[in-house]
Amino acid sequence: ANAGDVESMLRTLGFRYAYIVDNSSRVNGSLFPSQSFVDAPTFDAELITTLRSLAEAAEGEVAISDLLRVEDQPLFLAVTQIDSERFALGALSLDYLREVQRAITFGELGHSMIVDAKGVVIAHPNGEWEKISKDASKLSVVRKMMQGETGVAIFYSPPMQADMIAGHTIVPETGWGVMVPQPMEELVERAGDIESISLGITAIGILLASVIAWWIAKFLALPIEAVERAARAVAAGSLNTQVEPLPKYSPRELRSLVASFDHMVDELRHRDEGLRVAM
Numbered sequence: 001a002n003a004g005d006v007e008s009m010l011r012t013l014g015f016r017y018a019y020i021v022d023n024s025s026r027v028n029g030s031l032f033p034s035q036s037f038v039d040a041p042t043f044d045a046e047l048i049t050t051l052r053s054l055a056e057a058a059e060g061e062v063a064i065s066d067l068l069r070v071e072d073q074p075l076f077l078a079v080t081q082i083d084s085e086r087f088a089l090g091a092l093s094l095d096y097l098r099e100v101q102r103a104i105t106f107g108e109l110g111h112s113m114i115v116d117a118k119g120v121v122i123a124h125p126n127g128e129w130e131k132i133s134k135d136a137s138k139l140s141v142v143r144k145m146m147q148g149e150t151g152v153a154i155f156y157s158p159p160m161q162a163d164m165i166a167g168h169t170i171v172p173e174t175g176w177g178v179m180v181p182q183p184m185e186e187l188v189e190r191a192g193d194i195e196s197i198s199l200g201i202t203a204i205g206i207l208l209a210s211v212i213a214w215w216i217a218k219f220l221a222l223p224i225e226a227v228e229r230a231a232r233a234v235a236a237g238s239l240n241t242q243v244e245p246l247p248k249y250s251p252r253e254l255r256s257l258v259a260s261f262d263h264m265v266d267e268l269r270h271r272d273e274g275l276r277v278a279m
Contacts, residue, residue, distance in 0.1 A: 015078075018031035019031065020037070021087055058080060063079050064174050075094065108183075109162065110181070119136050119145075121135075145168050152168070239269040243258045
């Protein structure tokens with residue numbers, strides 16, 4: 001790729017400029033063809049020393065500073081060592097990160113939040129916090145991220161004025177913390193909706209079970225009632241009584257009961273007829 005393509009890619013990612021700095025803290029070149037290093041901002045000598053140390057420690061990789069304010073603009077400085085005498089310095093604006101943060105929304109107040117390794121706000125729904133680079137390190141969940149923890153936490157959010165529950169993690173390469181919080185109230189409401197649905201499903205289940213139980217009870221009771229009617233008729237002296245035929249799908253035990261009853265009545269009728277002949 002040529003220098004113009006590199007510049008276009010870096011600008012897409014939010015880089016405002018990229019300069020070459022020597023060990024004397026002088027800017028003596030630009031990595032953007034469209035930008036002259038003569039227009040480079042004035043960097044504090046102490047800052048340049050810190051950045052050079054970051055570049056050397058990265059050993060050829062790209063290192064990113066904590067959130068800084070250069071010419072009253074919040075940004076990150078990405079640095080990498082070119083050789084023993086020079087390193088490259090690029091200013092990364094927060095626009096791209098904030099676009100990503102704003103794209104993550106859910107529910108009414110569910111959102112995302114990004115802080116740097118010191119707990120300073122990079123991207124947040126509260127514009128004032130972004131504008132002043134708010135130090136959020138006092139929030140318990142931010143402290144957990146600063147300590148390198150990943151997990152779920154409950155905390156109170158001053159800008160949202162609500163108790164929140166958030167999943168949180170860190171970006172190992174930069175130490176940034178990323179969390180996705182949602183108000184507890186929204187989850188409770190959602191849980192209430194789920195509870196109502198569950199109760200409705202339970203009620204329907206109980207109703208269906210009752211209908212099925214009633215049908216089964218009737219299915220089992222009808223043959224027994226038929227036997228009972230036949231037994232009463234026999235008791236009243238009608239020995240020609242037979243139990244009403246059962247449906248083919250009746251349980252085997254009930255069919256056996258009816259057959260045994262009919263056989264018993266036949267035996268009684270034969271005995272009664274024998275007694276009549278003997279007399």
